[in-house]
């Protein structure tokens with residue numbers, strides 16, 4: 001199966017299918033709805049129903065887009081030319097999926113952004129056996145080891161409860177799509193009053209449709225923060241510092257695993273939980289996939305390729321794939 005790496009994205013030329021292209025194309029697979037993956041107004045879009053719903057929210061006025069969307073549910077397959085395509089849960093954010101491409105006896109898996117440990121919200125990943133694995137490596141260094149969802153749940157609830165009992169206002173900074181909803185889910189189901197910024201709250205219905213529950217949350221109002229945990233976006237941190245109130249910030253992120261995270265995030269509580277796979281999870285994924293060839297995209301591609309090669313894998317970081325740091329929505 002031919003795979004071509006371009007600055008605009010990954011292309012399967014025999015199917016004329018692009019994987020998370022960065023520019024408008026004829027036919028695109030969109031792995032999930034973070035803006036660095038779901039970008040471009042493509043002629044044909046294939047994605048899970050949840051991802052398509054979020055993708056549509058980007059172009060609410062555009063009627064043309066509705067005719068171009070083809071849903072593929074987790075576990076479902078469809079045929080495209082000589083290939084069979086199957087969506088597999090990726091555990092990253094609501095609707096996130098890996099794509100299994102089967103063609104002429106060969107199996108290729110493109111993970112998109114992936115989390116192997118069960119997430120706080122949504123469906124856990126499955127590892128599909130394949131010959132070639134194209135996997136993200138956002139956190140592909142041994143220092144990135146993350147909490148389980150049970151540990152993260154306990155840490156988030158404990159920080160909120162202790163801060164409220166102390167008379168302070170606990171603040172959780174979360175990206176608008178993914179982390180924000182997960183934090184609201186933890187607080188709401190622990191019975192902790194929480195106020196949620198509109199840019200996070202707007203996506204709660206998509207998570208509710210996928211089976212998550214958020215009992216009792218309220219919209220964030222800057223004048224009414226007493227006795228509540230706040231779930232806000234990272235860009236709001238500076239405004240909080242300037243207010244002079246007793247806000248205490250928790251940073252829930254994969255980057256909280258770094259030594260300098262407290263200073264970088266301006267947070268007093270670091271909770272290293274991510275919607276991406278940590279280093280050990282990436283190694284497990286590589287091993288359990290059975291892949292004879294592994295391509296690393298995004299993040300620490302070169303270091304992880306080197307480590308995998310030392311362990312006997314045929315791994316590489318395709319040169320044309322531009323590495324990605326954080327964006328405004330995801331890690």
Ligand SMILES: [Zn+2]
Nearest residue numbers: 032034113330
């Ligand atoms: Zn993402």
